[in-house]
Each structure stands twice: as C-alpha cells, then as structure tokens.
Amino acid sequence: MTTDKAPRGHKISGENIKKGLVMVNTGDGKGKSTAAFGTALRAVGSGYKVAVVQFIKGQWKTGEGEAATQFGDKLKFFPMGEGFTWETQNFEQDVKKAAEAWRKCIELLHDDEHQLVILDEINYCMKYNFVDVKEVIKELKKKPPLKHVFLTGGGAPQALIDFADLVTEMKCIKHPYHQGIKAQQGIEF
Amino acid sequence: MTTDKAPRGHKISGENIKKGLVMVNTGDGKGKSTAAFGTALRAVGSGYKVAVVQFIKGQWKTGEGEAATQFGDKLKFFPMGEGFTWETQNFEQDVKKAAEAWRKCIELLHDDEHQLVILDEINYCMKYNFVDVKEVIKELKKKPPLKHVFLTGGGAPQALIDFADLVTEMKCIKHPYHQGIKAQQGIEF
Numbered sequence: 001m002t003t004d005k006a007p008r009g010h011k012i013s014g015e016n017i018k019k020g021l022v023m024v025n026t027g028d029g030k031g032k033s034t035a036a037f038g039t040a041l042r043a044v045g046s047g048y049k050v051a052v053v054q055f056i057k058g059q060w061k062t063g064e065g066e067a068a069t070q071f072g073d074k075l076k077f078f079p080m081g082e083g084f085t086w087e088t089q090n091f092e093q094d095v096k097k098a099a100e101a102w103r104k105c106i107e108l109l110h111d112d113e114h115q116l117v118i119l120d121e122i123n124y125c126m127k128y129n130f131v132d133v134k135e136v137i138k139e140l141k142k143k144p145p146l147k148h149v150f151l152t153g154g155g156a157p158q159a160l161i162d163f164a165d166l167v168t169e170m171k172c173i174k175h176p177y178h179q180g181i182k183a184q185q186g187i188e189f
Numbered sequence: 190m191t192t193d194k195a196p197r198g199h200k201i202s203g204e205n206i207k208k209g210l211v212m213v214n215t216g217d218g219k220g221k222s223t224a225a226f227g228t229a230l231r232a233v234g235s236g237y238k239v240a241v242v243q244f245i246k247g248q249w250k251t252g253e254g255e256a257a258t259q260f261g262d263k264l265k266f267f268p269m270g271e272g273f274t275w276e277t278q279n280f281e282q283d284v285k286k287a288a289e290a291w292r293k294c295i296e297l298l299h300d301d302e303h304q305l306v307i308l309d310e311i312n313y314c315m316k317y318n319f320v321d322v323k324e325v326i327k328e329l330k331k332k333p334p335l336k337h338v339f340l341t342g343g344g345a346p347q348a349l350i351d352f353a354d355l356v357t358e359m360k361c362i363k364h365p366y367h368q369g370i371k372a373q374q375g376i377e378f
Contacts, residue, residue, distance in 0.1 A: 021365060021373055025220060029357040031227075035220030038227035039376060045255030046375030067234035070259045116376065148376050165370060166377075167363040168218040173356035176210060181354060184210055186235030187228060187305065187337050188355075 020115075020147040021165045022140055026123055026156035029170030030188070036118050036150045043148070044074045048115040051108045055101050055153070056081040056121040076114075078104050081121070098130030109143045116148040123153030126160065133157040209304075209336040210354045211329055215312055215345035218359035219377070225307050225339045232337070233263045237304040240297045244290050244342070245270040245310040265303075267293050270310070287319035298332045305337040312342030315349065322346040 023039075025032035040050045054077060068075050080101030101122075108117045125131040137159060140149060151160065161167050176183075183189055212228075214221035229239045243266060257264050269290030290311075297306045314320040326348060329338060340349065350356050365372075372378055 018371055018373070021370070021376060023376075027360070029359075030355065031214060031220055031224030031357050031359070034227035034231070035224035035359075036227075037230065038220075038223035038225075041226065041230060041256040042223070042378075043375050045257075048375055067230040067260070071256070148373065161362060164363060165365040165368065166219065167361075168220050169360040169362050170218075170220070170224075171216070171358040171360050173350060173358050174353060176354040179354065181210070182207055184207070184337065186232050186237055187210060187212075189231075 018146070019165075020143065020145055020149070022163065023148065023150045023166040023168075024123070024156050024160060024164045025150070025152045025168050025170060026154055026161075027169035027171050028154055029172040030175075031170045032152045032154070033120050035168075035170075036120065036152050039150060040068075040075060040116065040118055041071075043116045044071050049074055049076075049113055050116045050118065051076045051078065051114040052118040052120055053101055053105050053108065053122075054079045054081050054120045055098065055125050078108075080104055094128070094130050098125045101125075102131050102135075106139055109139055109147070109149065112144065115146070116150065118150040118152070121153040122151050123156040123160070125153070126157050127153075127155030133159050136160065137163050207335070208354070209332065209334055209338070211352065212337065212339045212355040212357075213312070213345050213349060213353045214339070214341045214357050214359060215343055215350075216358035216360050217343055218361040219364075220359045221341045221343070222309050224357075224359075225309065225341045228339060229257075229264060229305065229307055230260075232305045233260050238263055238265075238302055239305045239307065240265045240267065240303040241307040241309055242290055242294050242297065242311075243268045243270050243309045244287065244314050267297075269293055283317070284319050287314045290314075291320050291324075295328055298328050298336070298338065301333065304335070305339065307339040307341070310342040311340050312345040312349070314342070315346050316342075316344030322348050325349065326352050 025035055040052065043050050068077065105117070105119055105122070108114055122131060122136070126133045126136060140163065143149065214224055229241065232239050257266065294306070294308055294311070297303055311320060311325070315322045315325060329352065332338065
C-alpha cells in the first residue's frame with residue numbers, strides 16, 4: 001500500500017509534485033539549528049551540495065563544525081555573525097552586518113551549485129528587523145524551483161510562515177537550565 | 190558577562206552542575222530524529238562515542254546512514270525495527286520485537302563505552318505499550334551519571350516527560366503534504 005508511505009489522512013493524489021522546499025524551524029525550544037544540521041547531513045549523504053550561512057556568531061563553531069569537516073566542499077559554512085552587537089544593541093551596526101550576511105544568502109539562493117541552503121538564525125534577524133522579511137520572501141520566490149532552503153531561529157515572522165512549505169515549532173516543554181543544570185558541552189553546544 | 194551564556198531569566202547559581210542529560214524529542218512535527226542525529230554528530234565532533242538504537246525500520250537508512258559511515262565506530266547504529274507489524278497490528282510480535290530492541294538499549298545504557306545513546310522512535314513503542322515506560326525510567330535511573338540519553342518519537346508518555354531533563358515538542362505548524370507536495374528524498378527522508 002503506497003498510501004502507507006504518507007501519514008494517514010494526507011491527500012495522495014498530488015504527491016507527485018516535486019519542488020524545492022522552503023522549510024522553517026522556529027520556536028523557543030532546542031533543535032531548530034540542530035535539526036537543520038541533521039537535514040544538511042542527510043542531504044550530503046544523498047549527494048547534495050549544501051551551504052550554511054550563519055547569521056549568529058558561534059553557532060556550529062562546535063562539534064557540528066568539527067564533524068562537518070569530514071564532508072569537504074559538499075558542506076560549506078559561511079560564518080557571517082562576526083561583529084553583531086547583541087549585547088550593546090548598536091542597531092545600525094547590526095543592520096549593516098545582517099545586510100552583508102543577507103547578500104551572501106542571495107548569492108547562494110540563486111546559484112546552481114547548492115541544492116540545499118541553510119540560513120541559520122536568520123529568523124532572529126527578521127524578528128529584530130535587521131533583515132526585511134518582505135525582501136527575504138521576494139528572493140525565495142526567485143530561487144531555482146528545485147532548490148531547498150531551510151530558515152532557522154526563533155520568532156519567524158508570520159509572513160514567512162505563510163509563505164513556507166514546511167514549518168515546525170520547536171517548543172520548550174522542559175529545559176535543564178530550569179533545574180540549574182549547566183549546558184553540557186558536546187551535547188547542547 | 191558569563192550570565193549572557195545562559196538564556197535570560199535562568200538561574201545561573203546552579204549551573205555548575207554537570208550531569209548526563211535525559212533528552213526527549215516528541216510531538217507531531219518534523220525534526221525529532223533529525224535533531225537527535227544532529228546532536229549525535231555534534232557529540233562525535235566533540236570526541237564522544239555515540240550509539241543509536243532504531244526501534245522503527247527504515248529510519249536513518251537514508252542520507253544520515255550514508256553520512257554516518259564517515260565516523261566509523263564513533264557512531265554506531267543498531268537497527269532493531271525489522272519485523273515490526275505496524276500495518277498488520279500483531280501486538281504480541283511487536284512486543285517481542287520491541288523487547289529485543291529494549292534489551293540492546295539496556296546494554297548500551299549501562300556500558301562505559303558510549304557517552305551518548307539515542308533511542309530512536311522508542312517513544313512510539315511506549316505509547317503503544319510495546320515497551321513499559323516504568324521499565325525505561327527504572328533503567329535510566331541506573332545509568333552512569335554522566336551518560337547522555339536521547340529518546341525520540343511522538344507520544345512520549347507524561348511519566349517520561351516528568352523524568353527527563355530536557356523535553357522539546359516538535360509541533361507541526363505546516364507540512365508540504367497538506368499542499369499535496371511529495372516528500373523530497375534527501376531532504377525529508
């Protein structure tokens with residue numbers, strides 16, 4: 001029964017539509033970037049070339065980055081988060097930094113080299129108005145039809161959720177910090 | 190400001206507590222297993238040895254499995270889902286199969302070799318009473334204190350949620366199936 005390949009209750013008729021997906025992981029829970037990273041590994045394992053633009057410094061500069069070196073140019077990281085002033089709240093500088101990162105995204109969204117592009121933590125930048133969601137959706141509409149794009153980070157704007165094909169909210173039900181447990185290196189970061 | 194390493198509003202005082210985390214990814218959304226897989230890669234990249242017990246056949250037999258071969262014995266997969274009768278609903282046989290998988294879990298939960306053990310899709314088996322959540326919690330209580338365990342799958346029992354350190358609900362906000370779009374190989378599976 002081929003229908004068993006699809007979750008129950010889903011329309012099967014239209015399932016031969018093939019397209020590059022616009023995927024969003026948002027919410028206050030863990031796993032938004034980590035699931036995107038797992039998807040990147042799955043894609044690389046399937047022969048895709050993947051590019052990751054990191055809007056926030058430090059992300060991936062841990063075990064994932066180390067693991068990713070195994071895959072050479074099949075999995076490329078573009079760390080663009082250097083110089084953001086999350087603490088000092090220099091809005092103009094953050095907008096300037098985000099604009100640089102966004103220019104790299106536009107390049108990757110439209111090339112023919114990468115079949116999956118991950119815009120890691122870009123949702124925060126849209127939330128804080130460092131990047132304009134209208135501009136992001138405009139470029140997503142112009143991407144090659146089979147290119148997959150994953151946008152991660154909390155606070156994804158409703159306009160992006162409305163536009164995306166696949167949206168998952170990672171919801172924090174329970175966090176060890178709440179019990180005063182330190183974030184565990186190698187597991188949580 | 191070291192406190193900035195922790196999300197706002199979290200108690201910092203107790204954060205020097207180091208312990209192996211019991212982590213749960215549940216919910217109806219995507220990314221439960223994928224985030225656990227990303228965590229496995231992060232752990233391997235940090236020098237951990239990781240074991241994954243697969244309660245449901247087919248999981249990981251895709252891009253991830255291919256990517257994982259890069260890491261040799263640092264990342265071991267134990268596919269135990271063969272022979273489950275999800276369609277034919279032979280409860281006795283499924284309980285028997287789940288018991289075999291669970292015995293492998295017990296072995297891995299208590300060894301000194303693996304610092305992270307992923308029990309992939311075990312939550313479904315507890316939900317369907319193939320595996321007894323009380324038995325699972327009993328063994329989790331006896332594991333080496335620094336060993337991390339990740340339990341994935343929808344329908345995580347409340348008793349497990351109450352016991353776990355970190356619980357994330359992957360909530361499906363929007364799924365391409367709902368628009369009649371086929372699951373995209375290399376990205377979704």
